[in-house]
Amino acid sequence: MRTLLILLVSVLLYNCGEAKKPASKKETVVTITDDLKSTTIEGEEILLGVINLPQLKLFSSWYATEYNFYKVNPVAISELKPLLKGITITLLMGTWCEDSQREVSPMMKILETAGYPIESIEIIAVSEDKDTPNGIEKPFDLFNVPTLIFTKDGKEMNRIVEFPIQTLELDMLEILKENNYKNAYAE
Numbered sequence: 001m002r003t004l005l006i007l008l009v010s011v012l013l014y015n016c017g018e019a020k021k022p023a024s025k026k027e028t029v030v031t032i033t034d035d036l037k038s039t040t041i042e043g044e045e046i047l048l049g050v051i052n053l054p055q056l057k058l059f060s061s062w063y064a065t066e067y068n069f070y071k072v073n074p075v076a077i078s079e080l081k082p083l084l085k086g087i088t089i090t091l092l093m094g095t096w097c098e099d100s101q102r103e104v105s106p107m108m109k110i111l112e113t114a115g116y117p118i119e120s121i122e123i124i125a126v127s128e129d130k131d132t133p134n135g136i137e138k139p140f141d142l143f144n145v146p147t148l149i150f151t152k153d154g155k156e157m158n159r160i161v162e163f164p165i166q167t168l169e170l171d172m173l174e175i176l177k178e179n180n181y182k183n184a185y186a187e
Helices: 002-019 053-059 063-069 074-083 098-113 168-176
Strands: 037-039 045-047 049-051 087-093 122-125 147-152 155-161
Touching: 045 053, 049 053, 053 063, 053 122, 063 098, 074 098, 074 168, 087 098, 098 168, 147 168, 155 168
Parallel strands: 087 122
Antiparallel strands: 037 045, 049 122, 087 147, 147 155
């Protein structure tokens, strides 16, 4: 009994000591300013405008769950890695949108696992009308979210719109290999 009590006290003291460690220098403070927030007709709070991934993670209750649930295809990831060099990615999404809530975390997990610099992805959060207060979504000819756009040398290669045709990884490969990929809404 005495040994068990000593072990328990030791564990408690060790854990308490861990909690007092100084914060890592890599930690960043994420804020979501009022100009990034809006509300839907139903009164749900949403994000609008250019956001970053830490803001999205902080704001959403669904991001981590979907991220952790998704299992990446390791074979496709190894093929994606070299193809992502020199590619610019833009994501248009709605924090209110069930499709965005289902697809965005896996998109990010795939890109992160493939070594793409996630912080370089331009993320634009739109309203239910698929717009932003300052119109930054207009050049992207947006009609459904999420829309993941791949650009090379300033020219759009292609996009995944709302959901993948095969899987996210395989659709990304089709786009980056410059095969004749057609999203669900392409003519």
